[in-house]
Amino acid sequence: MIDPESYVAPAYRSIGESLVRELARLMVDPAMIALAGGYPGPELFDREGLREASDQALREAPTACLQYGPTDGMLPLREAIAGWMHDCGTPCSADDLLVTAGSQQGFDLLVRTLLRPGDAALVERPTYTGPLRVLKVAGVQTLTVGVDAQGLDVDELESILIEARRGKLPRPKLLYVVPTFANPSGATMPLARRLKLLQLAVEHGVVVAEDDPYGQLRFEGEPVPHLAALVDQVPGARNWVMHLGSFSKVIAPGMRTAWIMGPAPLRRACTLAKQLDDISNPGFTQMTVQRYVAAGRLNAHLPVIVEAYRQRAAAMRDAIAEHLAGRFDCNVPQGGMFMWGQLRGPIDARALLKHAIEEKVTFVPGDIYFADQPDPLALRLSFATPSPQQIREGIARIGRALDRAQRG
Numbered sequence: 265m266i267d268p269e270s271y272v273a274p275a276y277r278s279i280g281e282s283l284v285r286e287l288a289r290l291m292v293d294p295a296m297i298a299l300a301g302g303y304p305g306p307e308l309f310d311r312e313g314l315r316e317a318s319d320q321a322l323r324e325a326p327t328a329c330l331q332y333g334p335t336d337g338m339l340p341l342r343e344a345i346a347g348w349m350h351d352c353g354t355p356c357s358a359d360d361l362l363v364t365a366g367s368q369q370g371f372d373l374l375v376r377t378l379l380r381p382g383d384a385a386l387v388e389r390p391t392y393t394g395p396l397r398v399l400k401v402a403g404v405q406t407l408t409v410g411v412d413a414q415g416l417d418v419d420e421l422e423s424i425l426i427e428a429r430r431g432k433l434p435r436p437k438l439l440y441v442v443p444t445f446a447n448p449s450g451a452t453m454p455l456a457r458r459l460k461l462l463q464l465a466v467e468h469g470v471v472v473a474e475d476d477p478y479g480q481l482r483f484e485g486e487p488v489p490h491l492a493a494l495v496d497q498v499p500g501a502r503n504w505v506m507h508l509g510s511f512s513k514v515i516a517p518g519m520r521t522a523w524i525m526g527p528a529p530l531r532r533a534c535t536l537a538k539q540l541d542d543i544s545n546p547g548f549t550q551m552t553v554q555r556y557v558a559a560g561r562l563n564a565h566l567p568v569i570v571e572a573y574r575q576r577a578a579a580m581r582d583a584i585a586e587h588l589a590g591r592f593d594c595n596v597p598q599g600g601m602f603m604w605g606q607l608r609g610p611i612d613a614r615a616l617l618k619h620a621i622e623e624k625v626t627f628v629p630g631d632i633y634f635a636d637q638p639d640p641l642a643l644r645l646s647f648a649t650p651s652p653q654q655i656r657e658g659i660a661r662i663g664r665a666l667d668r669a670q671r672g
């Protein structure tokens with residue numbers, strides 16, 4: 265008898281469930297405090313505004329909501345996204361955009377259209393797990409570039425690209441980078457690094473996938489322009505930057521509304537790939553998001569979200585100083601959702617997680633964010649979902665878990 269499971273492609277048999285999703289399942293226990301997932305605080309969703317926008321969409325544009333629509337997205341939504349990009353400091357036109365079902369889909373489309381098995385791509389060390397999994401399934405070799413408090417180390421990037429040009433490493437076609445409030449490091453690249461990155465991309469012929477779901481969640485410091493906003497400062501760079509924007513963290517991930525902005529030939533290939541995938545994003549959510557953004561509701565609600573994350577990050581910072589001093593070193597980001605740090609040892613993050621789950625708190629062991637050279641002492645804490653009070657209690661529980669782990 266043939267087992268149909270043997271037909272499943274090897275890449276899908278070996279990839280396994282994502283640890284972050286497994287940890288999310290522990291949340292059925294109401295006593296569990298989640299410092300693991302990058303899930304927006306649910307009470308921060310603008311339910312009333314979205315309900316009104318969806319009513320309006322269905323009442324005023326029923327055919328657009330319910331009929332098949334163009335793969336690259338409804339024009340009114342693309343116009344609304346162009347308006348939002350303008351507000352974010354990166355003007356573009358509706359024609360420069362492809363609407364995608366999350367930036368996760370955007371990256372998958374890019375990989376499918378640009379890379380073949382055996383090709384090479386660059387990622388940060390550490391980086392977000394979603395793209396690592398996409399690259400793995402695609403059979404792409406990943407090369408990693410180190411990250412410090414200022415994000416991607418462009419000098420190391422340069423050395424890798426020079427080695428690749430000399431034939432000592434495979435030549436990467438794509439670089440995946442989260443320049444602002446990166447997941448997991450929370451780091452933001454300063455302007456000078458961004459410009460150097462663009463110069464290297466042009467010089468070495470590397471497409472840059474700039475993933476920016478967190479850029480507008482800034483609660484401190486001055487904004488730094490998107491890579492996509494700097495392309496005219498570096499000759500040729502406009503051809504090499506594919507910007508992945510998303511409303512997941514500022515409206516709601518359930519809307520699955522995101523976009524790719526970038527040069528037409530690459531974007532067109534992604535549109536064709538999306539057509540094979542899901543034909544288009546759902547019309548109803550597209551028109552709901554369009555009504556929501558065009559009415560100015562996103563700009564009006566964003567400060568509420570940013571203020572909540574500012575308070576949550578401060579609660580986490582203070583609780584770490586109180587309960588984990590001398591045992592855990594971490595960054596304090598100026599925005600986004602994450603604190604990233606290293607245990608002083610000897611207990612590593614995986615061992616600590618077992619005790620933490622018993623204490624009813626979750627975090628993500630940092631090793632999953634490395635394509636190579638994993639750091640067993642690293643871990644990521646998210647301050648997005650729980651209240652400041654829960655965050656304080658969650659960090660105290662991690663302190664107790666560390667005590668228990670250290671006692672053996």
Ligand SMILES: Cc1ncc(COP(=O)(O)O)c(C=O)c1O
Binds near residue numbers: 477
């Ligand atoms: C860096 C990064 N990119 C993309 C995503 C997924 O975004 P989307 O919901 O738009 O697919 C996440 C989600 O956590 C993320 O951290």
